[in-house]
Amino acid sequence: GNPLAGRAGALPEIWSWGHRNPQGAAWGPDGRLWIHEHGAQGGDEINRPEAGRNYGWPVITYGENYGGGKIGEGTAKAGMEQPLHYWVPSIAPSGMAFLTSDRYGTAWKGSLFVGSLKFARLHRLELQGAQVVRDEYLLDGLGARIRDVRQGLDGWLYLLTDSPDGQLLRLRQR
Numbered sequence: 609g610n611p612l613a614g615r616a617g618a619l620p621e622i623w624s625w626g627h628r629n630p631q632g633a634a635w636g637p638d639g640r641l642w643i644h645e646h647g648a649q650g651g652d653e654i655n656r657p658e659a660g661r662n663y664g665w666p667v668i669t670y671g672e673n674y675g676g677g678k679i680g681e682g683t684a685k686a687g688m689e690q691p692l693h694y695w696v697p698s699i700a701p702s703g704m705a706f707l708t709s710d711r712y713g714t715a716w717k718g719s720l721f722v723g724s725l726k727f728a729r730l731h732r733l734e735l736q737g738a739q740v741v742r743d744e745y746l747l748d749g750l751g752a753r754i755r756d757v758r759q760g761l762d763g764w765l766y767l768l769t770d771s772p773d774g775q776l777l778r779l780r781q782r
Contacts, residue, residue: 611660703756709763723754
């Protein structure tokens with residue numbers, strides 16, 4: 609699936625490009641790979657990489673240089689993909705997981721969960737197909753950076769916090 613196959617000097621490992629700093633990856637309910645990328649100051653984003661597609665970095669971004677100032681040419685350009693979702697300001701995304709179990713009822717099933725290091729919270733992204741229709745903040749009062757998010761074999765969501773006395777937490781609904 610290398611989109612550059614046959615071009616002189618093309619690297620065989622390239623499949624898609626223009627990714628800044630992928631931090632999390634998960635197989636979606638649609639059977640496709642979803643990733644989130646840590647942007648510059650702002651511009652963290654979610655993408656579903658596809659063969660031959662250019663996701664823009666560093667030509668287009670919703671972020672800016674640390675300390676201010678434009679990066680690249682703007683937020684859109686022909687031939688470059690838009691993110692499915694982006695955050696400004698940056699949330700410093702960490703782990704991510706899709707909820708596929710029925711443990712939390714049907715309202716959360718199929719949601720994408722992303723940890724935030726910067727804001728020490730969990731984001732629940734409600735999806736309709738590949739479109740994010742809601743970004744709900746969970747665990748705002750936890751006071752601990754969320755490093756990873758996983759669905760266990762038992763169907764519960766588990767979180768790892770990032771601190772010297774970090775914790776492994778099981779998420780339960782009230």
